[in-house]
Amino acid sequence: MKDQNDTIPAAKDGKYEFLINYSERELTCKVEKEQNKLHVFIDNNINAELEIQPDGSLTQASGNALPDSTIEFIKKHVLEG
Numbered sequence: 001m002k003d004q005n006d007t008i009p010a011a012k013d014g015k016y017e018f019l020i021n022y023s024e025r026e027l028t029c030k031v032e033k034e035q036n037k038l039h040v041f042i043d044n045n046i047n048a049e050l051e052i053q054p055d056g057s058l059t060q061a062s063g064n065a066l067p068d069s070t071i072e073f074i075k076k077h078v079l080e081g
Contacts, residue, residue, distance in 0.1 A: 016078050031078050
């Protein structure tokens with residue numbers, strides 16, 4: 001039997017690309033979703049890894065520190081979009 005955490009987040013695995021306002025500039029944000037991890041690349045020089053928690057929230061695991069507003073914006077585009 002598969003663990004629920006292995007199947008539910010995987011439903012939207014893949015690559016996402018959208019524009020994001022970061023440091024008062026509009027930059028390209030690329031996100032690769034794998035299971036419960038989001039690999040974030042902003043403007044080819046800002047990288048971070050976010051983890052999807054069981055309650056649906058995101059926490060930053062590594063990389064450049066992202067503001068909470070940026071993490072929420074990414075969540076809306078990838079998980080809720």
